[in-house]
Amino acid sequence: MPLSQSGLVLPSASRRSVLRGIAGAAALGAGVPLLSACGGSGSSSDPKTVSLGSNASDAVPKKAYQSVYTAFQKQSGITVKVNTKDHNTFQEQINSYLQGTPDDVFNWFAGYRMQFFAAKKLSTAIDDVWAKIGDNFSDAMKNLSKGEDGKYYFVPMTTYPWAVFYRKSVFQKYGYQVPTTWDQLVALCKQMKKDGLVPIAFGDKDAWPAMGTFDQINFRLNGYDFHKSLMAGKESWTDAKVKAVFDHWSELLPYHQDGFMGRTWQDAAQTIVAKKAGMYVLGTFVAQQFTNKDDLADLDFFPFPEINSAYGQDTVEAPTDGFMVSKAPKNHAGVVKLMEYLGTPGAEETYLKTDPSVVAASSKADTSSYSALQKKAFDMIGGAKSLTQFMDRDSRPDFTSTVMQPGLQKFLQNPKGVDSLLSSIERQKKTIFASS
């Protein structure tokens, strides 16, 4: 402490230490954004603990994950030290978190968003884990867990499908049939409008629900391969195929709920609960809004109708949550054991006991305790030829958040301006994807 040697006697030690603290904090803060979020506590080199960064801040998932870790501790004797952060904050800080001192294992999403960190070498490959758990998963799940280099980086845990939700009692009352083709869907919308219902509930205040509708139309019309490479920035947004997606969407737009730009998905879901709207394109989490048991039992869904017979209904949008290993885990042996455990059907079953709003990612998990809705979701995912993750998980997050979210909102407000919108998206896409 050079200050004290210089003969300076400050009134109290506490003030000096405060000043020193401020100066130190300034020195840290000045240089580096990297240090901004050193949330991780992964300093434990104790072989009996593994640290885990969790985004499961909501009560139900948090409790469900904890039950899995407790079961793991009973089985292996290794304690999982969980460091939970608010779900959105976790996502926003992920870059700096992974560069700082991350926990050994962290919650993340499958698909492009996982591959991005794998390619940036912020995650450790876990082929050794997959050698043991590989049999538990379908090929579609395996593909979701691989980085661009073909190595495994991800252990999937739970998943849920996007589909078209409706109430059985409403369909019964008016004698509607579940539409399986585009023409049937449009005809059904017309009929619902005549019957005084809002055909399709919709709320896009948070900007992401529109991406779900785009995904559905795009892979039904142009197929999984085109969708995936469009998301990866390899196709042109000015392509006639993309234009056709927006043309189809425009055809459906008049049947969407008015005033959607200011409405949250929760409020839109309430119109289904109140039987004011007929259908809703969303994930199974829509069930969270059905707090009454009878209403929930009345909720059902069907896969988005076929548009192009070449692709039928072969693709399901099934965002998958799971785990990744950070770049330099302190307790590698423990991490491998934990990841192997998390990849078992048993771990998934334990999780689902507390949180029944999702389904197991493993095709071997026991489905006997599933609700009718869960069973249907599980079968739909299990029967899918290809799985997509959702636009913002299948593409670069900077592209989807700064270009596609405002872009799709613009389209929804002015469907006729689609040509100039698409060329604008294409120009921005080129620069973003060029910047590696």
Add this chain to the structure above:
Amino acid sequence: MTTDTDTTSPEAAPVPPPGRAPAAKRVPKGHKRLLTRRDRVTLAFMAGVPTFLHVALVWVTALASIALAFTSWDGIGFDSIKWVGLDNFKQLFSDNPQFWPAVQHNIIWFVVLILIPTPFGLFLAVQLDKRIRFSRVYQTAFFLPVVVSLAVTGFVWQLVYNPDTGLINSLIGANKPGHYIDWIGDPHLNLWAVLVAASWRHTGYMMILYLAGLKGVDPSLREASALDGANEWQTFRNVIFPTLRPTNTVVLVVTIIESLRAFDLVFVFNKGAQGTELLSILITNNIIGESSRIGYGSAIAVVLLVISLAVIIPYLIATFRKERRA
């Protein structure tokens, strides 16, 4: 510090205050140094720490973000910073569909704040200055929105504007299919809707500033004006308002700052969706979060910096010129 002024005071003031002169004499004549070693270290420390903090937190960061504006960086490792020259700015000016609307909205924000809540705040201040009954209660009521955090303000107003369950649509019956008024989402409406909320808050702020200014007006001016037979409006226009000049300058600067830093209200209201884009929100969307287009976001920040400087520099020049003349 005080010892220093004391020694110079005999030259500066023609008549030194009687109480202080002996104090100056008390300083030993042969002692060249007026400050002890301890004083100097304390001084160095007290000047050094703020300087260091200022340089580190203001200058280094500002210059770093200017430098980053000419690069492309995803925020992962320093070796991934790539120099791209003016590319970010070219993209911003020609390809970004949100940039020009954002600039426009920041300007509209300023114009509206200066045209509506500022005069209204002045009006309220003049009324409250008349010592009407319950003046304190009114002051508190009007000032309360300023005390409440803007994030809370945004949250409250988006409940008022909610298309289905909001107060306004429920009252006027605009929450039925076919009759929706989408205050939050409609790009022709939402900026004005959010400006109502901003004005609601700004009025209280302006009122307090003007009230403070009015309290400083010499009451004899009013008396003189009344004796000359001026009516209330004439007194205000020709006597009171001109004396509020310093307050007006503060009001102008505060309003400019408010319109440039407008962020929290809109971010909570609708995250800066179409119709309410603002420069500050574009910066946040590009830099914070997973998107991490740090170079590009910095370029927008530099544009905001240049706009701020373009406003502030003429103001500072004018102020200094006035001081020199005085």
